[in-house]
Amino acid sequence: MSSESSTAKASRASRKDDHVRLASAQQTEGHRRTDFDDLEFVHHALSGTSPDRVDLTVELGSWTWPTPFYVNGMTGGTETTAKINRDLAIAAAETGLPMACGSMSVALDDAEAAKGFTVIREENPDGFVMGNLGAGRSADDARRAVELLGADALQLHINPVQETAMPEGTRDFSTWLTGLEEIVAACPVPVVVKEVGFGLSRRTLTQLTGVGVQFADVSGAGGTDFLRIENDRAGADDFSMLTGFGQSALACLLDAPPEWTTATTMDDGVSNRVLLASGGVRNPYDVVKALACGARAVGVAGTFLQTVLDHGPDGLVDLVRTWQTQTSALFALLGAERSTDLDRTDLLTRGRLGEFARLRGIDVTALSHRTDVLSRRNQL
Numbered sequence: 001m002s003s004e005s006s007t008a009k010a011s012r013a014s015r016k017d018d019h020v021r022l023a024s025a026q027q028t029e030g031h032r033r034t035d036f037d038d039l040e041f042v043h044h045a046l047s048g049t050s051p052d053r054v055d056l057t058v059e060l061g062s063w064t065w066p067t068p069f070y071v072n073g074m075t076g077g078t079e080t081t082a083k084i085n086r087d088l089a090i091a092a093a094e095t096g097l098p099m100a101c102g103s104m105s106v107a108l109d110d111a112e113a114a115k116g117f118t119v120i121r122e123e124n125p126d127g128f129v130m131g132n133l134g135a136g137r138s139a140d141d142a143r144r145a146v147e148l149l150g151a152d153a154l155q156l157h158i159n160p161v162q163e164t165a166m167p168e169g170t171r172d173f174s175t176w177l178t179g180l181e182e183i184v185a186a187c188p189v190p191v192v193v194k195e196v197g198f199g200l201s202r203r204t205l206t207q208l209t210g211v212g213v214q215f216a217d218v219s220g221a222g223g224t225d226f227l228r229i230e231n232d233r234a235g236a237d238d239f240s241m242l243t244g245f246g247q248s249a250l251a252c253l254l255d256a257p258p259e260w261t262t263a264t265t266m267d268d269g270v271s272n273r274v275l276l277a278s279g280g281v282r283n284p285y286d287v288v289k290a291l292a293c294g295a296r297a298v299g300v301a302g303t304f305l306q307t308v309l310d311h312g313p314d315g316l317v318d319l320v321r322t323w324q325t326q327t328s329a330l331f332a333l334l335g336a337e338r339s340t341d342l343d344r345t346d347l348l349t350r351g352r353l354g355e356f357a358r359l360r361g362i363d364v365t366a367l368s369h370r371t372d373v374l375s376r377r378n379q380l
Contacts, residue, residue: 034222035248036286038353039293042346042368047335054328055338060274060296061190061214063152065128066096067324068339069287072217072278072299073100073132073155073194077107082116087308089123091316095324100130100155100192100299104145105137114148121150128152130192134159135176139186146189153189153215156180159196161246165230165239181211194299195219196226197279198246202255202360205275209259215274216260217299220249222280224302249277251356253293254349254367261294284326288334292342346370 058068071092075081085101092099099120107114120129131151133142135158146154158176163169184191193200193208194217200208208216221244231240247255253275260275277290278299287298307316336342347367349357357364 032222034280035220035250035351035353035356036222036280036282036289038349038351039250039289040348040350041289041292041334042348042371044335044346044371047371049332049335049337051328051332053337054331056324056327056331058297058339060276061272063128065098065297068291068296068327069281069284069298069300069323070098071100071304072219072301073102073130073157074301074305075102076104076116076120077102077110077113078116082119084305084308085116086119086123087313087316088304089120089127090313091304091308091320092127093124094313094317095320096127097320098128098130098297099124101132101149103132103134103157104148105134105141107148108137108141108144117149130155132157133183135173135180136170137183138179139182142183142187142191146187151189153192154183154187155192155194155217156183157194157196157219159198159226161198161242162196162226162230165227165242167230167233169230177207177211180208180213184212190215192217192276194276194278195246197221197223198227199248199252199279201247201252202257205260206257209257209273213273215276217276217278218249218252218256218295219299220252220277220279221246222248223278247356248353249279249281249290249295250293250353253277253290253295254353254357254362255360256294284323284330287323287327288330288342291339292334292345292347294343296339344370 056067058065071088076085088099101117101120104117107117129149129151130153131145131149132155133145135156142154160173164171180193191213192215193213197219199220200216200218205216227239227242227245231238256275260273274296275294276297276299277295278301281287281290281298281300282303290298304316307319334342334345346369349364349367354364
């Protein structure tokens with residue numbers, strides 16, 4: 001482990017706690033209109049099914065998850081954030097939800113900080129757990145992070161917008177793609193490449209294909225705003241001019257290249273790339289909308305964070321149970337027995353999302369007539 005001065009450790013700890021405090025403050029501001037509000041389903045009143053026939057299980061490559069949503073990476077590394085990770089892990093163990101932690105870089109540099117992450121495995125020894133590192137770390141760091149957490153997968157977050165605004169951040173991104181390729185090749189578990197709230201574009205997803213990435217979380221705009229968080233922390237060095245930068249999760253899903261939306265077979269025998277989504281997911285209806293746009297599973301951070309802060313792990317368990325029930329009900333309403341059936345629903349893209357789709361050459365009319373296409377296929 002590299003050594004850090006006490007001043008550097010205190011600064012990093014303060015940044016971690018600042019992130020949680022400012023993210024929580026954003027959650028309590030009330031409803032903000034997002035691209036999720038610009039997507040609607042065409043209602044077909046006689047096309048529903050029974051919730052008893054709904055199966056929420058999802059297949060993601062070689063993984064099987066019990067629900068199509070999961071606890072996304074948030075925090076860790078300080079006494080305050082260790083308690084949050086403990087509460088999240090307790091709830092994940094109780095409900096079976098997969099869980100990711102926040103960036104583990106601090107744990108690789110400071111043995112004391114590692115306790116804020118290992119508590120996840122202590123409370124959830126048999127669950128599906130994802131570690132987390134930022135771009136710019138080495139392949140050896142990736143192996144160490146996986147070993148420290150006993151992780152089933154490793155989230156590798158790419159956050160150039162946040163780094164640009166962060167007072168302590170890097171602004172040299174020239175080696176990130178090469179470093180990412182090295183990590184993917186060397187990591188003992190699958191790597192999930194994710195943004196932190198600004199989206200993965202069509203071009204970026206194509207680049208990820210080229211370096212062997214199988215799992216990607218588009219993590220779009222509309223949820224916790226890390227640009228705003230870093231602006232609040234920075235004071236005079238203000239990048240608020242970038243407010244609104246990036247694409248939403250739904251925009252990224254609709255714009256994804258064919259290799260991420262059409263089943264393929266990889267050389268190693270693991271079937272098809274897996275597109276995940278997160279960023280501003282407020283409720284089960286948002287989950288279902290993301291699934292209908294091509295996500296295989298949906299990450300939730302801010303909503304779950306605020307729940308454990310306000311009501312502890314028991315409160316999050318209750319919320320997850322409610323989400324599971326409501327998600328099943330929404331599937332039944334839309335006639336979907338499994339999440340993959342949602343690609344047969346008709347989607348209306350309005351407002352900002354519709355404008356994005358048209359500018360990017362996405363056929364919004366075809367999206368609104370997907371059941372017609374299916375009906376014609378069945379008649380052939």
